Amino acid sequence: MHTRAPYTRPTVQRLSQGPVNPFRHGASPACSEIDGVTVADLVKQHGSPLFVYSENTLRSLYRNAHRAFTRRYEDVQFAWSYKTNHLNAICRVFHQEGSIAEVVSGFEYEKARHNGIPGNQIIFNGPHKEKADLERAISEGAMIQVDNMDELLVLADMAKGRREALPIALRVHISTGGHVVWSKFGFNGDDGEVQQIIRRIIAIPQLRLIGLHTHIGTFILDPEWYQIATRKLVGLALEAEAMGAGPITYLNLGGGFASMARLHYQYLPPEQVTPAVDRYAEAICDTITGMWPANRPLPRLYLETGRALVDDAGYLIASVVAVKRKSIHDPLQAALVAYGKNSAPLVAHGSQNALVLDAGINLLYTTTWYQPRIFPVKPCLDAPVPTTVYGCLCMNIDVIREEAPLPNLNTGDQVVIHPVGAYNQTQSMQFITYRPAAVLVGQDKRVHLIRKRENLEYVQGMEVLPAHLSGS
Amino acid sequence: MASTLSDLMLNDRGFAFDPASGETFQLSTTGLRLVRLLQQGMKPEEAVGYLVGEFEVDENTAWRDATEFLRALEQLGWISA
Numbered sequence: 435m436h437t438r439a440p441y442t443r444p445t446v447q448r449l450s451q452g453p454v455n456p457f458r459h460g461a462s463p464a465c466s467e468i469d470g471v472t473v474a475d476l477v478k479q480h481g482s483p484l485f486v487y488s489e490n491t492l493r494s495l496y497r498n499a500h501r502a503f504t505r506r507y508e509d510v511q512f513a514w515s516y517k518t519n520h521l522n523a524i525c526r527v528f529h530q531e532g533s534i535a536e537v538v539s540g541f542e543y544e545k546a547r548h549n550g551i552p553g554n555q556i557i558f559n560g561p562h563k564e565k566a567d568l569e570r571a572i573s574e575g576a577m578i579q580v581d582n583m584d585e586l587l588v589l590a591d592m593a594k595g596r597r598e599a600l601p602i603a604l605r606v607h608i609s610t611g612g613h614v615v616w617s618k619f620g621f622n623g624d625d626g627e628v629q630q631i632i633r634r635i636i637a638i639p640q641l642r643l644i645g646l647h648t649h650i651g652t653f654i655l656d657p658e659w660y661q662i663a664t665r666k667l668v669g670l671a672l673e674a675e676a677m678g679a680g681p682i683t684y685l686n687l688g689g690g691f692a693s694m695a696r697l698h699y700q701y702l703p704p705e706q707v708t709p710a711v712d713r714y715a716e717a718i719c720d721t722i723t724g725m726w727p728a729n730r731p732l733p734r735l736y737l738e739t740g741r742a743l744v745d746d747a748g749y750l751i752a753s754v755v756a757v758k759r760k761s762i763h764d765p766l767q768a769a770l771v772a773y774g775k776n777s778a779p780l781v782a783h784g785s786q787n788a789l790v791l792d793a794g795i796n797l798l799y800t801t802t803w804y805q806p807r808i809f810p811v812k813p814c815l816d817a818p819v820p821t822t823v824y825g826c827l828c829m830n831i832d833v834i835r836e837e838a839p840l841p842n843l844n845t846g847d848q849v850v851i852h853p854v855g856a857y858n859q860t861q862s863m864q865f866i867t868y869r870p871a872a873v874l875v876g877q878d879k880r881v882h883l884i885r886k887r888e889n890l891e892y893v894q895g896m897e898v899l900p901a902h903l904s905g906s
Numbered sequence: 907m908a909s910t911l912s913d914l915m916l917n918d919r920g921f922a923f924d925p926a927s928g929e930t931f932q933l934s935t936t937g938l939r940l941v942r943l944l945q946q947g948m949k950p951e952e953a954v955g956y957l958v959g960e961f962e963v964d965e966n967t968a969w970r971d972a973t974e975f976l977r978a979l980e981q982l983g984w985i986s987a
Binding site (some may be wrong): 438439 | 922934937941962975
């Protein structure tokens with residue numbers, strides 16, 4: 435019987451020095467399975483698009499990071515950042531591994547409690563905490579990290595009449611020299627504001643300062659910034675004690691460690707740029723142990739790293755729903771043609787491949803800052819070429835990647851987008867289509883549905899029709 | 907000055923050399939097949955029939971893609987409009 439060969443589109447591409455290597459013909463990298471489960475099976479069972487998380491990767495990222503810190507520091511506690519990914523299955527993997535919870539709203543606090551985390555193992559962070567949420571958190575012994583003076587005064591009021599002073603920590607923003615200061619978070623640690631607040635706390639008998647927190651930013655590629663931040667935070671802690679605040683029993687260095695994502699305009703690939711978590715651990719732990727008085731027990735070290743623990747464990751499977759050509763203007767080529775220095779312009783220079791996927795940027799919020807890798811699922815015969823990858827939204831801004839190196843794909847082919855485990859689930863919005871299901875590939879390769887695909891009932895569930903509009 | 911299709915030098919991996927301009931090109935597997943069929947003097951519609959017979963593609967898709975490909979060859983000056 436005559437069998438037909440796999441099809442790729444007929445193309446011709448002018449070779450120029452650098453980006454194209456003819457010997458890569460037939461060598462486009464593909465991703466046909468995730469943790470031993472084929473993408474074809476995942477799509478068959480759960481449809482496309484589909485978020486997929488690897489339990490193996492979640493646990494190994496956690497253990498690797500935890501080991502990096504506990505090797506250098508005795509009293510380390512990770513707190514899972516709910517805002518990074520709040521799917522209960524994901525949170526519970528980290529809780530099983532030993533993480534407590536870090537939440538930044540009443541909603542996240544409720545979620546953490548629902549996941550079985552007692553109040554005294556919840557760090558309550560963030561710039562806005564509702565009074566009712568603070569009351570609950572205080573009554574359950576949560577660790578409150580105070581962001582602003584208004585919150586401090588509310589807490590002082592709530593703490594009136596307590597038999598024991600209410601323990602609190604302060605959020606502090608710090609300049610690390612090479613980065614925009616995240617000055618939204620807490621009090622200024624560089625200009626004396628924090629010391630002023632500490633003096634105020636000392637004067638309020640119902641409050642007791644026990645910790646300091648800083649979160650210097652996100653996707654920090656230079657561990658030295660943590661060294662600087664830690665040095666300043668330890669300095670502030672010792673200064674607070676000298677001022678009479680009492681013992682500072684914990685320091686919280688927040689999150690911000692980089693994953694294997696790639697920023698837009700990041701020249702080198704993540705393999706060469708993203709530091710090993712050990713480098714962050716070294717910068718933080720060695721600084722505290724080097725500065726802390728030798729005759730005193732070291733403060734507990736809290737870390738709220740989110741992205742570095744979950745991003746690389748998350749994938750989005752999507753399907754090609756249309757193939758297109760996109761016009762591009764190449765000024766250099768046009769100039770060469772005008773001066774007769776080159777042959778006639780080639781269509782490949784005047785246009786490039788484009789795809790439309792069945793998933794849009796409403797699911798991939800982080801593509802604003804990062805360019806995920808996009809792999810074809812089927813091993814492809816032809817060389818990758820620059821391809822614009824559009825989402826399915828009816829909006830011109832819905833571009834997942836301006837130029838992804840992809841072979842010629844066809845309608846119906848699947849792609850895998852990675853890494854997308856951090857922030858996309860929590861920041862995605864329902865828009866035009868239903869948001870997709872999410873599954874967790876377990877360590878035994880069993881596939882668990884952890885979030886159902888949305889439907890009309892879910893989307894309309896919170897709507898209320900006025901009586902005069904409710905007739906048929 | 908570009909070559910005509912019959913002047914192109916091709917290898918089996920789709921590498922093409924245009925002796926008139928000195929430029930080199932990469933053809934995909936199906937692109938190479940089409941160019942070789944056209945070099946043999948075959949008409950485009952016949953060549954597309956070969957694609958459908960030899961590759962896992964339906965006729966509509968093959969025509970859509972071949973039309974774009976032939977337009978690219980026209981712009982290179984390898985075939986006339």
